[in-house]
Amino acid sequence: MRFLLVFLVLLLNGSVYSQDIQKVLTDMETYHRSNPQEKLYLHLDKYAYTAGETIWFKAYTTIGLQNLFSNHSGIAYVELIDGAKRTVSSMTIPLVMGLGMGDFKLQDTITEGSYRLRAYTNWMRNADEAYFYDRTIQITNGRTDNVMTKTSVRTEGKDNVYTIQLKSLSGLPLAKRQLRYEVLSGGETVERKRGNTDEEGNLLIALSKKYGDAYLKLRFDNLEKLPVNKLLRIVPPTLANSVQLFPEGGKLLGDRINNIAVKAINPKGMGIKAKVTFTIGKDTAGVIETNSLGMGAGYIFVQPDTPVAARAAFEDGSEVDVPMPSVYASGYAITVNNQNGSKVFAQLNVSKDLVSQKEVYFVLHHLSEVIFVSKQKLSKDELVFSVDKKMMPTGVLTISVLDERFQPIVERPFFNYNLNSMLPVVLHLNKERFTTRERVKVDLSVGSDSDSIRFGAFSASVIDLSKIKDSVSLAPNIISTLLLNSDLNGYIENPGYYFGSEGVRSRDLDLLMLTQGWRNIDWGELEGNRKPKYDVEKALKISGYTKKLGRTKPEIGAKVQLISTKNFMNFVDTTSNEEGYFEFNDLLFPDSVKFLVSARDANKGKNNIDIVIDKEERASVGDNRNRGDEIEDVNAMYIDQINQSKQFFAELERQGLMEKSIAIEEVVVRASAKKKVSEYSSNLNGPGNADQVLTSEELSTCSTLDMCLSGRLMGVSFVGGVPYNTRGNVPMQIVLDGMYLEGDQLSMININDVESVEVLRNANYTSIYGVNGGNGLLIITSKRGTSAMNNYVPKGIMTVQPQGLHVNREFYKPVYDVEDGNKLSRDLRTTIHWEPNIVADKSGKASFDFFTADGKGRYVIIVEGLDLSGRILRKLVEFEVD
Structure with a gap:
């Protein structure tokens, strides 16, 4: 059922403009059908990991503003990327009705640090990397690393001097230790040097200030004589707090009261409280104070020929002058009021020279999916329109004001929240309090009695809160990802903050809309009917070219076979086209399978052919847009979790459920x-x-x-x-x-x-x-x-091993209430339970169960997912373990 309604109040019989705007609306609808928005979210079992653990995830892929399960793409790519933008692990997962699963086993030798977990479909590449699922997670190493760092920095002349203290996890300094280090800038190694620690384990490195956005890669042996790699983010000490000003609609209009937004951040890109004072001469024209995330907004009156100064004062006592945006004597500005409970109001402010009686069009849409249109004449310098919120879905919507030539003159995003987009759920536990190693049974009932169909797909993780440092309520979740991150570019700090247990923070969301870039259509492409660069992928493919032996000229019409080395009787064949191109598509095979590709010419059946296989193309890795979530000295920050995991791993090793930590042989590579x-x-x-x-x-x-x-x-x-x-x-x-x-x-x-x-x-x-x-x-x-x-x-034959589909592993679940169940003598799990396959039946019922561990205190159950109508579910339930 189509949720959105197009409400036209502008069409006048016989109007040329009405006919033209109808063409624009038709073009928008055609564009929307040809370029549906696909979104992807990964529900993770927890928020920080250590070497030897597994990252478990459930993938939810949706289509359009209504977040319906996507049948668009059949496969997705998931990548684990380190701080130096190197993909350390990747997988291809199948998507069935928009759902998929996977897991990354973190090797004992993984370097500690802040990593990115990125996921996307090939179709999503037609937009921008900024709209991929991209989340920063922390990974520690207490298996083969066993070293903590403490980093500080100071300025000396033309250099920044970094002091890196190295200690074992038990606190012993790595004294008089020789190290090799590299400076990585822009993804390239720009310096290679050696150094030594002092008696306290301190390493001093002087770096030119030109390396302001770089990483240090250290190599040394720990106290156990095992080689260790460290990747440390460089944070220059000279950066100061900063403030940006954002006029609503993008322009300050003279002789008008303008709404202006403020974004204040610290050197690490995190929001910071600030007070911005605007002055005209010696008079105060306005004061704006930000919230805890560094965002605020307020109204000031400006004139084209009267300079306005702005100065920001921060919580830490520092102050800074803030550049003012230009003031325009001619132009348009917009003010939107989204705080009314039933309607959204928008006012177009027009300079007097543009009050021309020409027509302008207010278009409310989401990526060309039109929700509302109205028309007014530029008969005065203030035009107002309103839209009933009941007809609007939840998400980031855009108001575009078009001129008489149907080109945007001003645009403004805002966030609308419709309670009907959330899936009601009742979650019931078999007891209020539990003891250690006791069975917990969870019953879910989703939807309401008025729903005719209550099917849905969900996943659940259970975490011992005493063992994690991260805030469950502030972290990215299915609501913030599908409704915010998929439509906004740039860093969103604490995305879970906007959708707390007490409800949606509408005022803070509006501040976010005023200070954040958003995903929008290119109006110039509406009539072009441009074919997307990246196709929808329903399955895997192997493609390439047949060429005449030793030449670049294509071998046309060659008979090409793809043969599985697992079963030589299992093969498919095709014929290369006039460019020599051939393709085997609609393939489904697991990872690590090898194939033989053979080719013979069309005329004599000879194999005197060169075969060139296309390289598997993946999206390039850009800068981390969530760099504010990166931290230094990860092992030191999560030392408690490392020590707990070491005890847990020791128990798994005794039970034969985990291999012992790999003792790496010393490798000396001389010049x-x-x-x-x-x-x-x-x-x-x-x-x-x-x-x-x-x-x-x-x-x-x-x-x-x-x-x-x-x-x-x-x-x-x-x-x-x-x-x-x-x-x-x-x-x-x-x-x-x-x-x-x-x-x-x-x-x-x-x-x-x-x-x-x-x-x-x-x-x-x-x-x-x-x-x-x-x-x-x-x-x-x-x-x-x-x-x-x-x-x-042999001529005309070659071996290929493309990346196949990931084969999921099974999450280990101890069982304590039966004689032959899986048991641990010491149960120190952090992820108590991971349940990726919860399916609600037609009456909305589902259930799962698990056993508590030996840890006492607060546990939390996190359930996320969607129903067939695209309604989103996120439910957190805490319970006590004695």
Whole structure:
């Protein structure tokens, strides 16, 4: 059922303008149908993690302003990104009716720090990265790291001097310790140096002030002689609090009372309380005080030829002059009142020279989905219109005022809240208070008696509040993500604040609308019918080109087959087009599956064809728009959680439910060793960054490559010519010049064409390869000017291993009330329970159960999800464990 109604009060019979505005509305409707807005939210089990834990998530993908479950996209991409904008892990998850699940296992060697969890569909790339799901989470490491940092900074001349204190988790300083460090700026390494800590574990690093937006990457050995990496965000000490002014509608109009918004932030980008005083000469023209998030607004009267000064005073006692926006003698301004309970009022202010009797159009819409239209003549300098809130949905809506040529002259977003967009829920527990290790049964009833259908999909997490530092009420949630973050760009501090248990903070939301950029349509594209750049993806695909052997000319009409190496009888075929392009689409296969792609020409059936496979394209990683949520010294801040997790992991290890922490072998890569490795090495860690390196000089005495490597590689054995990692006795992955090969193809590589062989066995090198690196890798680089592939790869055939669909793991659930149930002798869980598959039946009923842990105090149940009408559910229930 269509929720929105288009209410036209402007159409006059026989009016040319009426016909033209109707065309604009038709174009908007066509644009809306061709460019539906897809949104994505991840419900996480908790808010901060440590190495060895798993990030569990449920994906909700919706379409349009009504937040209906999306059937648009069939797959989504989820990425874990570190502070240096490097994707450390990624997965592709299937979406069924807009729903999906996944989990990231955090390796023991992961670097502590602030990470981004980013999710999007290919269709969402047609908008902007700013509207992807993008959340900053904190990850600590108490498995192989065991080091805390404490960072401070001061200014000395042209440099900023950073003092980084290194201590073990028990508080012992890492004294007289040699370190290597890099300065990363703009995603590139700009400096590499060495340093030493003093008796107190302090490392002093002097950096030029030009590196104001950079990271420090430290490498050293901890007290257990294990290699440790640290990535620290650099915060210059010279930055001051700042204030920006935002005239409502974007322009200060002279000889008018103008509403002007204030945004005050500290050097880390977080809101700060401030008082801004406006003066004309010695007279005070107005005063605006901000809320705790640094936002405020007020009215001042300005004149074109009278200068206005502004000065801000902050809570910390500092003050700063604030640049005033320009004042215009001619133009338009708008004032919107959204605080009335039943209507939204908007007033268009017009300079006297523009009072022309021409027509203007008020259009209320969301990304071209029109809700209301009215028309007035510019017969006076103030025009007012109003809209009934009952006809408006919940979300960020835009008022666009169009001139007689139907071009926007002023626009203003505002947030409308309609209670009908929230899903009523009653959550009942089987008891009011519980003891440790007791079963908790949760019954849900969603919807109301008047609903004809009450189906819905939900997920729930249960957290021991005593074990987390983060605020559950202020964190991003399904309401703030689908209703705010998906339509606003830039950093939104504490998004959960706007939708608290006491209700929606409408005044603060309006301040947010006045100070935040928002997602809007490009009016110039309405008539263009521009085809979106990125297609809807229903499933996976493998594509590429067939070319004449050794040439760039396409091989037209080639017969191409895709064969699964799991079952050679399972294949699909296609034909390349006039450009040599071929595509296998509608594929569904799990991660780590390899395929053979073969091609033969159309005329003689010969395989004298070059095959070029398209690289998997992912969205580029830009700056973290939520950088205000990044913190320094993460291990130190979450030390209590680290110590609790270490105890919990020890119990899991005793029960055989978790492998012991990996003891990484010491790796020393000397400058001379790096020089032996080809600079063209495809090693993702960088040429020479490996556990062992063999060069062409060391391989010159053997007839075949597998014979030459046998007995020379530490921790590698050969069975039938296939390399096996002795740690687990598993076959290793071969990578030749960036291409993945089967292990039995090693002997076919011409040894005279090999420049170097790099062995990657330990997690600090293999983790960057994800699932492909689980068993270790041999990275082989051919000599420049030759191609080792030409000596062994059959013509017209190649091996590919695209990223497949993630295979979900099972959340561990202890059971204490049956004899043969899963039990722990010490149960110190932080995430008490994770339930991603809650489905309400036609009467709105659903239930789940779990057991409390050994921790006493307050627990919280967080339930989120949607029903089939797009109504959003978020419910928090706390209970006591004695």
